Amino acid sequence: EDQVTQSPEALRLQEGESSSLNCSYTVSGLRGLFWYRQDPGKGPEFLFTLYSAGEEKEKERLKATLTKKESFLHITAPKPEDSATYLCAVARGGYQKVTFGTGTKLQVIP
């Protein structure tokens, strides 16, 4: 059974205070690891796909990295508009099912 564990559950940062969110995963034959952002009352919004250990992707203040056991979402100099729940998910090779973690709720205070 594929498993995704995200930590911390909640994170409160001052504007400009950089930090990282963790996603630990267990999957047999990783097809892809995904990061999504979800605002209250909305569906998740796609951020990144990572395919293999050592891969990194960046978008504005966000950078996602991947090892064989975990992924990190680094947030550099966050702004209040970065406040959201960040979801990590994995898919197994040969399958379409995506397994999501429970998310990290990020609050950035001005």
Add this chain to the structure above:
Amino acid sequence: GAGVSQSPRYKVAKRGQDVALRCDPISGHVSLFWYQQALGQGPEFLTYFQNEAQLDKSGLPSDRFFAERPEGSVSTLKIQRTQQEDSAVYLCASSLTEGPYEQYFGPGTRLTVT
């Protein structure tokens, strides 16, 4: 451009009633997914369509849940004889290619069973 739309946005059903939830994916998207999201949890996979073919329905919780995508575009998730435990947000997502990549989600339908 138009994103994924879902209707209704909110649905209240009495226990035992049947409900139908609609998803309009982005035009031309091959893949379509349905998820169930409980409060404070991540989305939980229900089923996957590639065009009109339902290739994975392993996440449907019981035979009361049924999904279709007859012409490879609009999809409907039907829940028969609703139970209180069916109360959740139902999310639909589509992606351009085959597989679970770069999914575009709709706003969801919040189902409350009383």
